[in-house]
Structures are given as structure tokens and as C-alpha cells.
Amino acid sequence: MATVNYDTLIPNNVNLSTDLRLQRALEKWHPKFLNWWLQRGPTDFQTNEVYLRTAIGVDRGNWAKFGFVRMPDYRWGILLAPAVENRKIPFGEHTGEPAWQEVPGEYRGLIRRLLVVQGDTEPASVEQQRFLGHTAPSLYDMRNLFQVNVEEARHLWAMVYLLHKYFGRDGREEAEMLLERTSGDEDKPRILGAFNEETPDWLSFFLFTSFTDRDGKMQLECLAQSGFDPLSRTCRFMLTEEGHHMFVGKSGIERILARTCQVMNDAGISDPTDEGAVRALDVMDLPTIQRKMNFHFSVTLDLFGSEISTNAANAFTAGIKGRFHEVDIADDHRLLNDNYPLLQYENGRFAVNQVPAINAINARLLDDYIDDCENVVTAWNKTIAKSNIDFALSLPHRAFNRQIGSFADLNVTPAGGVLNDADWAAVKHQFLPSREDLGYILSLMKASLSAGSYASWIAPPKNGVGGKPGNFEYVRITC
Ligand code: BYC
Ligand code: FE
Numbered sequence: 001m002a003t004v005n006y007d008t009l010i011p012n013n014v015n016l017s018t019d020l021r022l023q024r025a026l027e028k029w030h031p032k033f034l035n036w037w038l039q040r041g042p043t044d045f046q047t048n049e050v051y052l053r054t055a056i057g058v059d060r061g062n063w064a065k066f067g068f069v070r071m072p073d074y075r076w077g078i079l080l081a082p083a084v085e086n087r088k089i090p091f092g093e094h095t096g097e098p099a100w101q102e103v104p105g106e107y108r109g110l111i112r113r114l115l116v117v118q119g120d121t122e123p124a125s126v127e128q129q130r131f132l133g134h135t136a137p138s139l140y141d142m143r144n145l146f147q148v149n150v151e152e153a154r155h156l157w158a159m160v161y162l163l164h165k166y167f168g169r170d171g172r173e174e175a176e177m178l179l180e181r182t183s184g185d186e187d188k189p190r191i192l193g194a195f196n197e198e199t200p201d202w203l204s205f206f207l208f209t210s211f212t213d214r215d216g217k218m219q220l221e222c223l224a225q226s227g228f229d230p231l232s233r234t235c236r237f238m239l240t241e242e243g244h245h246m247f248v249g250k251s252g253i254e255r256i257l258a259r260t261c262q263v264m265n266d267a268g269i270s271d272p273t274d275e276g277a278v279r280a281l282d283v284m285d286l287p288t289i290q291r292k293m294n295f296h297f298s299v300t301l302d303l304f305g306s307e308i309s310t311n312a313a314n315a316f317t318a319g320i321k322g323r324f325h326e327v328d329i330a331d332d333h334r335l336l337n338d339n340y341p342l343l344q345y346e347n348g349r350f351a352v353n354q355v356p357a358i359n360a361i362n363a364r365l366l367d368d369y370i371d372d373c374e375n376v377v378t379a380w381n382k383t384i385a386k387s388n389i390d391f392a393l394s395l396p397h398r399a400f401n402r403q404i405g406s407f408a409d410l411n412v413t414p415a416g417g418v419l420n421d422a423d424w425a426a427v428k429h430q431f432l433p434s435r436e437d438l439g440y441i442l443s444l445m446k447a448s449l450s451a452g453s454y455a456s457w458i459a460p461p462k463n464g465v466g467g468k469p470g471n472f473e474y475v476r477i478t479c
């Protein structure tokens, strides 16, 4: 059923009204969710009308409509991509068997754990971004921030639906806990590292949506392959929304770069490393952007878990979490005898070793992710090159600044040099943002809230959103 029922409290295309127990459980969770949104979602602006997109169907093409909505009135719904008839489990030891419509008993714990980890990241990101509305560089950007926020909250609904429907009382308890853990909280933090970091400024936001939402895409792509069909369908629809989040990040950085380069050219500054001269012009200098990028990229690499992982091997063998674009990979999808080339550090140097592919599922996804990120950085560098400024951004080495995985104990420079502790202490500030860098970025964060105006440090977008021009009043600030 492709149409979404909006007549009910919880819009859905899962025939919620025919499952009264589930409907009641979700309706009980609903006010707790709203309370969470109001307490820990965007600060203020909750009574302003925002030009938001809302999903109205799950078919490709016309799946969304745009219109003014107050955020607490947003229709958070439960939306599954259409079922694929006779879908088979595409990988693991059950390859070729019919996809499961119910949770197989032996994989209950495994699936629940994945749903909880996925579900935990969604509200975490909203919490991380909650103050940004106050420093929005334009109404266009403010609207994009709130769009990302309401959709991440919908992704929370997506996981809560699966927990409630398939995991009974355990699932309901987990759904409550998803509203209890809080990003950055000392006692009850969010589960994964990157989701406890702060997102205090818009450079952080655009890098987060470029890199960390892109991890979201990779993980959802793997879960979309799942033999547990409701999970697959849920994730397939979430991916439809995810594209916009990454667009916001990638285009946001592009606009920052364009503005910095334009201002440098206008002022006749040709040395991009002259941070003082560039900062005097109220734009973000390129080396600071590189250091911030080093941080966000490396913290996000940790989200892939250990390169060698029995958790990931078990999830693959069980048919629960596949590889990126699993169905397009030309192998037997079981990985019983296959090897995979893995970068390791041994005997004082990096070397690529063949390891059993089944153990290297996380490493492979990391490779796919890094390839995707390379394309993004290439696009950003085109913006710099167009301005004839002699500077190129680059992704740091995958072993740089890691807390998780086989490189966690090493001191590695962005170029891949391995240093002892003393040498590292002397140079590491060159690679990661300093307190001054962060202070400078924060000093630029002044709201620019009249329609069509943009903060000093960012260029206007090429196009508006939802068929409107860039100077449209995307958030009605006065009503
Ligand atoms: N921080 O075998 P290992 C998104 C734990 S983003 C803290 O190495 P595994 C979004 C791990 O939990 C996508 N702990 O790794 C983006 C395990 O603990 P237990 C989110 C970590 O399990 C922006 C232990 O270390 N979705 O959607 O293969 C905005 C050993 O684990 C970390 C998913 O991640 C860490 N960084 O892989 C909004 C998909 N890394 O179980 C949203 C679901 C590992 O021994 N999650 N650990 O207590 C998974 O597939 C896996 O849990 C992970 C970890 C890929 C995260
Ligand atoms: Fe999400």
C-alpha cells in the first residue's frame, strides 16, 4: 500500500488501525516523544511556521509535499518502502530462502541490538544540533536544519515502530530508553562516540551532515539488504530522506569555500595559510576548515566499529546486516572461503594483508565509505580551484585520530606518518582544531534572519528549496 493514512494520530502505511495493541503502545509513546522533542529538540522557533517537506507516500517521484508547518505539528509517520514480492534473503547462510516477515527467534537479540544502536543515533543528532537555530546564517539554512531535525526524529519513529511491533515488552522498554539517553550526558550518554560530541556551530553542522549522515547512509544501505524484511523496507524509505541531509552538508561546505575564496580574491590575498588576514575579513580560513574536517572524518570512521569484527560476521552470516550494495556484488554472498585486503600496521609499517572476508565486513564498508567521501572532497576542491586559490582539502589517513579499531593506539598524522608520543604531542595541534580555531568559528556565528540575507562567511545557495527562490521567507520569524 503506497498511500499514507494521515487521518490517524500517527500517519502510517502499515495498517496501524488493524493492530490495536500496537497502535495503543505507539500512542502511549507519542506524548513522551513530543515531550522529548520540546525539551531536547530545537530550542525556540517551535511556534514559528517552517517551510518543511512531509512524506505523503513511499513511491519514487512525488513522495513528499512542501508547506508551512509548526515543528511540533509535523506529521511524524511510520513509512515502509513497498514490499518486493517474493523477496529472498540475499546473503549469509540463509541465502535464497524467503525473506522473514517475523523475527527469527535465534536472531532476536542481534536484531534488537542493531535497532537500538540505529535508533539511538537519530535523536542524538537532534540533541546535538538543538541550539543551531539561534545562529542560522540565513532562513534558508535554518529551514534545512529543521528539515534534517524533523526527519531524524522520524527515523527514531521508524526504529521505535520495529521495536514495538516485533519485540513486545522488551521493545517498549528499549523505546523508552531511546528517549532517556542524551547526547553528551555523563550518566546516560548516547551509545556511539560521535553522537556525544558537540555540534556548536554551522561548520560543525555541515561537516556532520557531510560525513556522519553519510555513515547513516552506509549503515542504512547495509540494513536495507536485511533478510528481516520489515527492517529492509523501513531502511529503504529512510534512505529516501537521507539524500537531503548529505546535500545540506556538502552544499553548505561548498558555499563556505566559495565565499572564503571570493573574499580572498577581492582582498588580493593569495596565501591561504595567512589565517590572520583571512579571518580579518570575517570568513573561515581554509586551514581551519581542513582541521575541522580531519576531526569530523576521523570521529565518523570510528562509527564503523573494529575492522575485524565477529559481531559484523555474525550479523552477515545470519542474513541480518549485509554489505553495501550487496545484491550487486558478484560473489556467492556467503564469504565462506573469500579473502579481503585489509590495511594493518605491523612491524613498524602499514601493509595490506589478505584476511578472511567474513571477518572484515566492517573494513569493507569503511572502504566503501571512504570512496564516497573522496568524491565529496573532489567536488569541494573544484570550488576552490575555480577561484584560482592554491589549496586543496584532503581526507586524513584512515588511521589518524582513531579511538576504535586496530589503529586506536597509534599516533598517526593525516599523511600517514606514525609518531611516538613526544613527537606527536609537539605536532598534533597542527592537525586538529585548536581552542582558538573553535572560538573563531563561534565568533562568526551571528544569526542572519531576514529573507534573502546571508551571514558574512557563506555564499547564498545556487537554488532555493521546494520550488522556492533563495530569498524566500522559509521560516516565518514573526508569526
Ligand atoms: N562508539 O565488533 P565491533 C546514523 C562497540 S549513523 C562506541 O568493533 P560492530 C545517523 C560495539 O557497539 C549510523 N562503541 O563493532 C547519522 C560493540 O559493543 P558490544 C548508525 C562502539 O558491532 C547522522 C563493541 O564496541 N547505525 O544513522 O561490528 C545523524 C565491539 O564492536 C563504537 C549503525 O551504526 C563506537 N564508535 O559495529 C543521524 C548501524 N564502535 O555490542 C543518524 C547499527 C563499536 O560488544 N550498528 N562500538 O557491547 C551497527 O551495525 C554496529 O553496532 C556498529 C559497530 C557498526 C556501530
Ligand atoms: Fe537518520
Ligand code: FE
Pocket: 152, 213, 216, 242, 245
Ligand atoms: Fe540523516
